[in-house]
Amino acid sequence: MPRLLTGNRLETGDVLWWAGSDWSLHLRDAVAVDDEGEALIARQLPQERINDLVLIDVDATPDGWRPRSTRERVRAVGPSVRPDFALPSLPVDAI
Amino acid sequence: MYRYDEYDQAIVDARVAEFRDQVERRLKNEISEEAFKPLRLMNGLYLQLHAYMLRVAIPYGTVDSRQMRMLAHIARRYDRGYGHFTTRQNIQYNWMKLEEMPDLLADLASVEMHAFQTSGNCIRNISSDQFAAAAADEIADPRPYAELLRQWSTLHPEFSFLPRKFKIAVTGSTIDRAAIKLHDIGLELVQNDAGEIGLKVLVGGGMGRTPMLGHVIRKYLPVADYLSYMEAILRVYNRHGRRDNIYKARIKILVNDLGAAEFARQVEEEWALVKPLGLDPPPSELARIAAHFAPPVLDANAPVEIDQSNPDFANWVTVNTHPHKAPGYAIVTISLKAPGEIPGDASADQMDIIADLAQRYAGDEIRVTHAQNLVLPHVRRADLFDLWQVLVSAGLATANLDRASDIISCPGLDYCTLANARSIPIAQKLAVKLAPQEADLGELKIKVSGCINGCGHHHAGHIGILGVDRKGEENYQLLLGGSGAEDATLAKILGPGFDENGIVAAVEKVIDRYKTLRADPAERFLDTYRRVGAEPFKEAVYG
Numbered sequence: 251m252p253r254l255l256t257g258n259r260l261e262t263g264d265v266l267w268w269a270g271s272d273w274s275l276h277l278r279d280a281v282a283v284d285d286e287g288e289a290l291i292a293r294q295l296p297q298e299r300i301n302d303l304v305l306i307d308v309d310a311t312p313d314g315w316r317p318r319s320t321r322e323r324v325r326a327v328g329p330s331v332r333p334d335f336a337l338p339s340l341p342v343d344a345i
Numbered sequence: 346m347y348r349y350d351e352y353d354q355a356i357v358d359a360r361v362a363e364f365r366d367q368v369e370r371r372l373k374n375e376i377s378e379e380a381f382k383p384l385r386l387m388n389g390l391y392l393q394l395h396a397y398m399l400r401v402a403i404p405y406g407t408v409d410s411r412q413m414r415m416l417a418h419i420a421r422r423y424d425r426g427y428g429h430f431t432t433r434q435n436i437q438y439n440w441m442k443l444e445e446m447p448d449l450l451a452d453l454a455s456v457e458m459h460a461f462q463t464s465g466n467c468i469r470n471i472s473s474d475q476f477a478a479a480a481a482d483e484i485a486d487p488r489p490y491a492e493l494l495r496q497w498s499t500l501h502p503e504f505s506f507l508p509r510k511f512k513i514a515v516t517g518s519t520i521d522r523a524a525i526k527l528h529d530i531g532l533e534l535v536q537n538d539a540g541e542i543g544l545k546v547l548v549g550g551g552m553g554r555t556p557m558l559g560h561v562i563r564k565y566l567p568v569a570d571y572l573s574y575m576e577a578i579l580r581v582y583n584r585h586g587r588r589d590n591i592y593k594a595r596i597k598i599l600v601n602d603l604g605a606a607e608f609a610r611q612v613e614e615e616w617a618l619v620k621p622l623g624l625d626p627p628p629s630e631l632a633r634i635a636a637h638f639a640p641p642v643l644d645a646n647a648p649v650e651i652d653q654s655n656p657d658f659a660n661w662v663t664v665n666t667h668p669h670k671a672p673g674y675a676i677v678t679i680s681l682k683a684p685g686e687i688p689g690d691a692s693a694d695q696m697d698i699i700a701d702l703a704q705r706y707a708g709d710e711i712r713v714t715h716a717q718n719l720v721l722p723h724v725r726r727a728d729l730f731d732l733w734q735v736l737v738s739a740g741l742a743t744a745n746l747d748r749a750s751d752i753i754s755c756p757g758l759d760y761c762t763l764a765n766a767r768s769i770p771i772a773q774k775l776a777v778k779l780a781p782q783e784a785d786l787g788e789l790k791i792k793v794s795g796c797i798n799g800c801g802h803h804h805a806g807h808i809g810i811l812g813v814d815r816k817g818e819e820n821y822q823l824l825l826g827g828s829g830a831e832d833a834t835l836a837k838i839l840g841p842g843f844d845e846n847g848i849v850a851a852v853e854k855v856i857d858r859y860k861t862l863r864a865d866p867a868e869r870f871l872d873t874y875r876r877v878g879a880e881p882f883k884e885a886v887y888g
Contacts, residue, residue, distance in 0.1 A: 261372065262442045263396035298374050301392055319817050320766070321758060325394050329439075329759035331687055331769045335425065 252282040252308050254315060255290055256325070257300035265325050266300060273300065277326040277339035278314050313340075320345060346409050346710065347492045347637045349457040356500065357454045360461060364388050365447035372444060389460030390446060393762050397441035400463035401453065405473035405491040405515070406434030406713040408458075410700040413711055415456040417696035423449050428696070430681060430689040432753060432800055433512070434472050434713040435463060439760055461500075466507045468498035468579075472514045474522045475712040478640050479676045479722040481668045485534045485542050487517035489635040490571070493626070497572055504579050508586035509594035511579070512551075524715060524829035526550045526559045527805060529596045530578060535565060543567050548578060548608065549600030552799035556835045557597040560605035562612060568631065573624045577616035581608065640723065641708030647673025647725045658733050661744040666729065669722075675729060677707070677721040678714070679736060680743040680751060684776040687769050688754040689717030698739045706732050715802075716753055716790075718746070749779035749789045749856075753802055757795025757812060758819070764795035766812025766819035767845075774849045779856070786856065789870045792827075805829030807871045808855065809836040810848060821848035825855065825882060826874045839879060840887050851886045858885035 254277075255268035266273040267280035268290065274280065283290055287305040294300055306322045308315040317323045324330060326339045333342045349357070364384070371381040385391075389400040401416070408416070416436055420428045423445055424438040431437055441449070453459055462469055471491045478486040494513060498504065504511070516523040517534040525531025531547035543565045550559030566574055582596045585603075600608045649672050653659035667676040679699060682688050691699075699719060703711045706728045707721035714720060724732060736742035745751045752775060755761065757768030772793050783789070792806030796813075803809030809824035820842040827836025843851050856870070858881055863873045874882070 258392055258396075260378070261444045263392055265395055298378055301378055320819055321394070321764075324758055324767075328395060329769075330767060331759050331773065 251318075252310055252315070253284055253287050253305045254280045254308050254317075255283045255287055255303065255305055256280075256322070257294075257303040260299050260301055263301075267326075276337060277317075280315055282308075316340065316344065346407065347404070347488075347634065353496075354454075354457070357457070357459045360388070360459065361447065361450045361454050364450060368443060368447055383465070385443070385446075386464040387461055388446070388450065389463035390441065390443070391464065391762075393439065393760050394758075395760065396439060397443055397446075398760065399438045399441045399446070399449070399460055400431070401436050401438070401458060401460045402463050402470045403435050403458075403713050404495050405471055405477070405488050406475055406715075407477075407488065408711050408713070409709050410704040410711070412456045412458055413696050413700035413703065415452060415458070417693040417700065419449060419452060420693040420696065422452075427690050427692045429687070429756065430691065430713050430717050430719070432715050432717060432755070432802055433470055434475075434715055435470055436713070437756070439756075462498070465505075466509050466511075467505050468501065468507075468511045468513065471495050471498070472512070472523055472528075472715060474516045474518060475714040475720045476522060476667060476676050476722065477517060477712070478638060479669050479674075480518055480520070481670045482520045483518045483670065484536060485517045486635075486638055486640075487515040487523075487532075487534055488638045489631060490532065490534070490544070490568075491515045492634050492638070493572065493631060494575065497575070504583060507579070507583055508588045509591070509596075511582075511596065513575075519831060521829075521831040521833070522714075524802075524805060524833070526833040527552055527556075527802075527829055528559065530575070531559050532571075537565050541567070544571050546574065546578075548612075549597040549605065551595055551597045552802060552804045553595070554592055554797045554799075555595075555598065556799070556804040557601060558833055558835065559597075560600060560608075562605060562609035569628065570620065570625055572626065573620045573622070574612070574616055576624055577612050577619045580615050580619065581611045585611075641710075643671045643674060643723065644725065645671070645673075647671070648727050649673050651726050651729060655730070657737075657742075657744075658730055661733055661742055662729060664744040664748070665746045666724075671723075673726055675724050675726050677724050677729070677732065678746045679719040679721065679741050680745055681718050681741075682745055682751045682776065683740060683743045684745075684750045684780040685773050688752055688772050691719075695739055695741060698735065699741070702732055702735060716747075716751065718751070745780065745783060747788045747790060749783040749786050749791060750776035751790075752776055753790075753792040753806070755794050755796075755800035757793075757801075761795060763798060764812065765797075765814035766795050766821065768793040768795035768801055768810070768812055771810055771812070771821065771845065771848060774845075775852055778849060778853060782856075785860075785866070787867065787869055789856075790828075791852070802829060803827070804835050805833070806836055807869075807874070808852060810852075813842065815842065819845060821845070823848060823851050823855070823886070825879060826871065828871060837879065839883055854885045855882050858882055
């Protein structure tokens with residue numbers, strides 16, 4: 251199962267996704283880290299710029315990554331009750 | 346309204362400066378996140394799912410128009426144009442930026458507000474009756490006593506690291522609008538045979554994972570002694586409360602384990618040591634504080650009868666106003682529960698409008714209720730129509746107080762990192778479905794929590810809903826029969842849980858069955874449930 255690395259930016263709290271060489275606000279930019287995930291976290295932690303680093307399980311779909319848990323789908327899109335704030339990572343109704 | 350003295354303001358200003366320095370050092374990586382996290386939490390700043398969330402303390406739920414305008418300014422300047430009034434009579438902002446926190450807190454301090462002790466294992470914001478000093482059923486105004494508790498508990502060095510968070514509620518009426526039986530300490534102002542005001546003391550109530558009702562450990566405590574008695578309770582808890590297991594750390598577990606009588610004995614024993622230390626303020630200090638809460642000058646000749654020929658206005662007056670102790674006045678509840686909207690949310694523009702209304706019509710006071718509505722406590726009945734018209738134009742005139750669409754909901758999984766399931770969408774769907782028949786249903790309190798911590802007070806709901814995680818999917822348990830009022834009871838789970846659509850349908854089935862079971866149209870759902878028990882509802886829902 252593919253895994254993505256995600257966390258929250260220190261300064262703003264924004265949800266971030268590891269995009270291969272840098273962080274992105276958008277799930278669609280994320281790259282699967284799979285076996286390298288723990289090593290990535292180990293490299294990021296000492297920098298102290300991204301909080302709550304965690305690896306999450308996702309499914310690869312024709313429309314892109316789909317986090318397996320409701321929690322991570324909500325994180326990727328934004329509050330389901332405020333579609334006006336939704337990020338273009340997933341349709342709100344995909345939550 | 347209490348106004349800060351020089352000590353209050355100095356404390357808050359110093360705290361803002363301290364946190365400004367801490368934030369700057371964190372942003373420069375001079376301190377680690379591990380070290381910084383407890384510091385930001387002490388200032389009410391949480392990291393939630395999408396951003397930082399700031400919880401601002403509103404002491405006993407009371408603000409004036411100047412403070413409400415500042416809350417609107419914060420929503421506009423630092424957030425996305427809205428705020429969320431909480432079940433602790435506070436306000437939360439969901440889209441905060443760490444780098445902007447020092448300026449925000451300085452803005453708050455300029456109107457005598459802050460955000461500390463809205464997190465952590467300390468004494469949290471003191472809550473109270475939103476109708477204080479206005480209700481006809483009140484013995485005395487509870488706010489001076491709540492204010493003295495606020496001053497006592499603010500940065501109390503001995504009680505800043507308790508085994509777990511600690512919540513105190515104070516009411517001055519036998520009609521319990523502050524849910525005192527569901528607090529760590531609940532205080533009710535009472536009179537003795539000589540007519541002297543004292544406090545009935547309850548300990549060990551609470552919701553969350555292990556819901557319990559509080560026990561009376563003192564039927565009458567003289568006002569002159571109550572601060573030292575509070576100190577004694579907290580000392581016993583601080584000494585013996587469990588720190589080895591977060592789920593067993595609240596005072597309710599200690600009281601339950603010891604038994605209320607033994608806990609009370611230990612408090613009395615401790616009090617005998619504490620009282621001679623001179624912690625209780627002189628009567629003049631309580632009088633000084635009480636003077637700040639003098640009600641506005643009320644017109645004894647204000648007319649009682651008003652034109653209610655507009656049926657929408659008449660309905661709103663019936664549902665959303667409450668008798669004031671002065672006959673020509675009313676207590677107005679502004680519902681933040683328009684069906685389909687997010688319970689407790691208010692836009693910055695709405696906050697400004699409410700501030701204007703408070704200043705013009707309500708003695709410059711606004712109260713936040715634990716049911717996530719706002720109250721204007723002193724409104725001339727003759728002004729109600731003009732006020733209502735403004736509310737209509739602002740989308741704030743929903744007439745549903747204590748009815749089926751007046752649903753309490755925590756932020757749930759849409760915002761909260763602790764949540765297991767979304768609660769707001771459930772509340773929205775139910776409100777839309779039930780609003781058309783709510784006048785027929787009468788008082789019906791529905792409360793939705795997105796996790797076992799119970800910020801949505803599901804255990805106190807006539808109908809309670811608890812969101813849980815079931816193998817990665819949102820699942821909702823249905824509870825019936827709870828009450829947070831003077832007839833407090835804990836709701837019980839009816840049976841297996843449901844998905845999002847299933848829980849809405851299940852509630853509809855419960856209500857349909859209630860309509861066939863009620864003894865007469867005036868019998869509340871809660872009273873029907875108490876009379877007939879759970880079985881008929883279980884049969885209606887599960888077959």
